[in-house]
Amino acid sequence: MSEHQGYMKALKCRECGREYPLTATHVCEFDFGPLEVAYDYDRIKKSLTKAAIQSRPKTMWRYRELLPVANDPTVGLQVGFTPLVKADRLARKLGIRELWIKNDTVNYPTLSFKDRVVSVALSRSRELGFDTVACASTGNLANSVAAQAASAGLKSYVFIPSDLEQGKILNSLIYGARVIGIKGHYDEVNRLCAEIAGKFGWAFVNVNMRPYYAEGSKSMAYEIAEQSGWRIPRHTVVPMASGSLLTKIQKGYQEFVKLGLVPETKYSVHGAQATGCSPISVAQKAGLDFFKPVKPNTIAKSLAIGTPADGFYALRVMRDTQAAADDVTDDEIRDAIKLLAETEGIFAETAGGVTVGVAKKLIASGKIPRDDSAVLCVTGNGLKTLDAVDGYVGKPREIKPSLREFEALLANEEKVNA
Amino acid sequence: MAIKKKLPATKFNSPKQQRLWLMYPPRLIKQPFIWEVGHKFKVVTNIRQASVTDEIGIVCLELDGARSEVDAAIKWLEKNGVNVEPVEINVIES
Numbered sequence: 001m002s003e004h005q006g007y008m009k010a011l012k013c014r015e016c017g018r019e020y021p022l023t024a025t026h027v028c029e030f031d032f033g034p035l036e037v038a039y040d041y042d043r044i045k046k047s048l049t050k051a052a053i054q055s056r057p058k059t060m061w062r063y064r065e066l067l068p069v070a071n072d073p074t075v076g077l078q079v080g081f082t083p084l085v086k087a088d089r090l091a092r093k094l095g096i097r098e099l100w101i102k103n104d105t106v107n108y109p110t111l112s113f114k115d116r117v118v119s120v121a122l123s124r125s126r127e128l129g130f131d132t133v134a135c136a137s138t139g140n141l142a143n144s145v146a147a148q149a150a151s152a153g154l155k156s157y158v159f160i161p162s163d164l165e166q167g168k169i170l171n172s173l174i175y176g177a178r179v180i181g182i183k184g185h186y187d188e189v190n191r192l193c194a195e196i197a198g199k200f201g202w203a204f205v206n207v208n209m210r211p212y213y214a215e216g217s218k219s220m221a222y223e224i225a226e227q228s229g230w231r232i233p234r235h236t237v238v239p240m241a242s243g244s245l246l247t248k249i250q251k252g253y254q255e256f257v258k259l260g261l262v263p264e265t266k267y268s269v270h271g272a273q274a275t276g277c278s279p280i281s282v283a284q285k286a287g288l289d290f291f292k293p294v295k296p297n298t299i300a301k302s303l304a305i306g307t308p309a310d311g312f313y314a315l316r317v318m319r320d321t322q323a324a325a326d327d328v329t330d331d332e333i334r335d336a337i338k339l340l341a342e343t344e345g346i347f348a349e350t351a352g353g354v355t356v357g358v359a360k361k362l363i364a365s366g367k368i369p370r371d372d373s374a375v376l377c378v379t380g381n382g383l384k385t386l387d388a389v390d391g392y393v394g395k396p397r398e399i400k401p402s403l404r405e406f407e408a409l410l411a412n413e414e415k416v417n418a
Numbered sequence: 419m420a421i422k423k424k425l426p427a428t429k430f431n432s433p434k435q436q437r438l439w440l441m442y443p444p445r446l447i448k449q450p451f452i453w454e455v456g457h458k459f460k461v462v463t464n465i466r467q468a469s470v471t472d473e474i475g476i477v478c479l480e481l482d483g484a485r486s487e488v489d490a491a492i493k494w495l496e497k498n499g500v501n502v503e504p505v506e507i508n509v510i511e512s
Contacts, residue, residue: 015467031467032437032478032505136510161510186510187502191492194504195436206511242508290474293441293501302512307441309507351512 006070007044011035011211014313022070024128024208034309035211037068045259050230053261060116060219066255067219068212069123075152076119078108080219084227084375089343090356096363098373100233101340102224104380105348110147110171111381112140112349113220113245118148118205120216125203131155132202136193139168139302140380145205146177157202159193161186165387217245221252224375225262232256232267235374237359239351240271240280240325241303243314249377250317270368271318271325272358274298274333274350280311284318284325291315299330299388300350302380324367328357334392336360337382347382355379434485436492437466437505442475446499452479459491460484478505 010019015033026035048065056062060080061073083103091099104113118141125133134157135145142158149156158172162181172179182189197207205213225232232253238246250269256262273281276298279291291311296304308314318325328336333350336357341347348356355376362368382389399405440451447470456463461483468477481488495502 027437027505032439033467137512138510139512141511159510187496190509191436191502191504193509194506197506197509207506207509210506241512288473290469290471290476292443292474293503304512305508307501307503307507 004070006068007039007047007065008068008070009038009040012038022068024125024130024203026208026210037211037215039066039255041255041258048259048261050261053226060119060216060223063219063222066222066252067120068215069120070127073119073123074126075122075154076109076115076148079115079119080107081223082107084224085344085346087344087376090340093339093343094360094363095370096368096374097371099359100228100373100375101344101346102220102375102377103346104220105346105352105378105382109151110140110143111384112144113217113377113379114140114144115148116219117141117213117216118144121203121205121209121213122148122152122154124212125154125205125209126152128203130201130203132157132200134159134197134200134202134204135206136160136190136197136204137206138164139171139384141206142168142172142177142179143384146172146175149177150175159189159196161189167387168384171384214244214248217248218252218255220245220377221249222256224249224377225253225256228375231262232265233375234266234372235268235270235323235368237270237272237355237362237368237374237376239303239355239377239379240273240308240311240314241305241351242308243271243280243310243312245377245379246271246314247310247317250321268321268323268368269317270323270358270362271314272355273325273327274300274303274354275327275329276300277304277306278327279306280308280314281325281327283311284315289315289319298333298350299385300333300354301385302349302351303354324362326358326361326365326367328354328361332357334389337389338393340378341382346378348378349380349382349385350388351380352378352382353388432485434481434483434488436481436488438479438481438492439503439505439507440475440477440479440495441501441503442499444473447472447475449498451495451498451500452477455481455491455495458494460487461491 013028013033058081132155136159156177197204277296283291293307333353337353464480
């Protein structure tokens with residue numbers, strides 16, 4: 001392994017293909033296209049065999065040659081390798097032969113898939129010599145940056161819109177992150193964060209570190225393939241915010257094929273959005289290769305990006321893999337959260353409700369055939385969005401401290417159920 | 419202008435270069451926004467990439483000028499119905 005760049009070759013513009021050194025930079029100076037990490041797959045092939053992978057600890061870092069760090073990772077060593085759960089009860093409800101849940105509700109340490117991308121971004125930040133990391137986030141990303149920076153002894157700044165709910169702020173403050181609330185419209189806050197990211201010499205995980213950060217999502221695809229018995233599932237359903245996760249799931253599958261770790265089989269990577277913020281799914285359904293920006297209005301806050309940076313690329317992946325996209329209303333999201341919890345004992349945040357709700361629609365419409373198999377990517381824990389289901393899951397029944405009252409309640413329940 | 423000269427250089431007149439994506443809906447496609455921005459405000463406009471179809475106009479633009487002028491130009495574009503994003507598009511994630 002090269003001491004300075006590991007198995008990485010360069011940063012490469014996704015638009016024009018120009019190459020850049022492996023520094024903290026994210027945009028092509030010529031056409032402003034996003035930069036992506038390019039790897040030396042010939043060298044990776046010699047090192048990353050099934051046997052090598054299986055001999056390593058069960059974390060996302062067992063695929064480390066395919067993750068953008070030059071040396072051994074130093075942050076988030078326990079992240080990933082979340083369960084792939086066979087969801088027979090949910091499969092029966094949705095009317096499909098076989099269904100699996102990739103359960104990132106239990107990802108370490110902050111219960112969302114963002115732990116994957118942040119652990120990569122912070123490991124790479126340290127390699128590049130940064131001592132301060134930052135992000136602009138309304139939830140999961142902020143929590144993960146704050147927690148993992150704390151464990152690594154890095155200073156962290158988290159920028160948020162000032163009107164963010166108290167609960168979400170506490171989840172970052174507790175780790176000692178410097179949380180800065182910015183007053184103003186979302187667009188103004190967004191532009192200011194971009195400017196701050198450019199001005200200070202920090203590792204802004206989703207701005208100047210984005211090429212490395214985004215690659216962390218691929219680990220979900222590697223795990224799904226390995227846990228499926230070294231094959232790519234015929235259908236994968238992925239929630240879309242910026243669209244980045246969906247594109248990286250496909251990149252992960254492609255890389256496993258390229259390295260000969262899985263056979264080349266037909267697969268589709270479907271996209272899921274909330275109806276209240278569905279620029280990508282609307283474009284996909286209309287057969288367009290571009291999206292129109294929208295103003296988000298949905299309970300699925302973690303997917304509420306009205307102008308998705310990777311929307312164009314996500315549309316291309318869905319077209320290339322002959323996949324579909326759809327979206328679900330707030331009520332359908334709540335119903336799907338409840339359905340997943342009641343059938344599989346998995347409590348997902350609203351984005352998980354979006355994925356399950358959209359999978360239900362795609363199965364019902366035949367876009368995912370009933371005799372096929374599908375994996376649903378559930379990306380965050382329901383404990384993070386309790387307010388979304390508050391008032392929709394019933395209330396406990398109260399009794400006096402009397403056995404007779406309890407027996408009466410039970411008898412009544414049996415009568416109702418009879 | 420006289421007032422501006424008295425202000426500390428860092429507050430309003432420090433130079434600013436902003437890299438932006440402009441997106442506009444069909445009803446605005448025929449308007450020469452970039453020409454207008456260059457005349458209404460003291461900014462240098464530099465187009466890096468553009469795609470204009472019947473459905474949407476997407477332009478990647480670099481704006482160079484005094485901070486106050488660049489900020490005013492962005493506000494004017496937004497007021498006219500143009501979606502203005504930084505080059506990173508969505509910096510705030512969930």
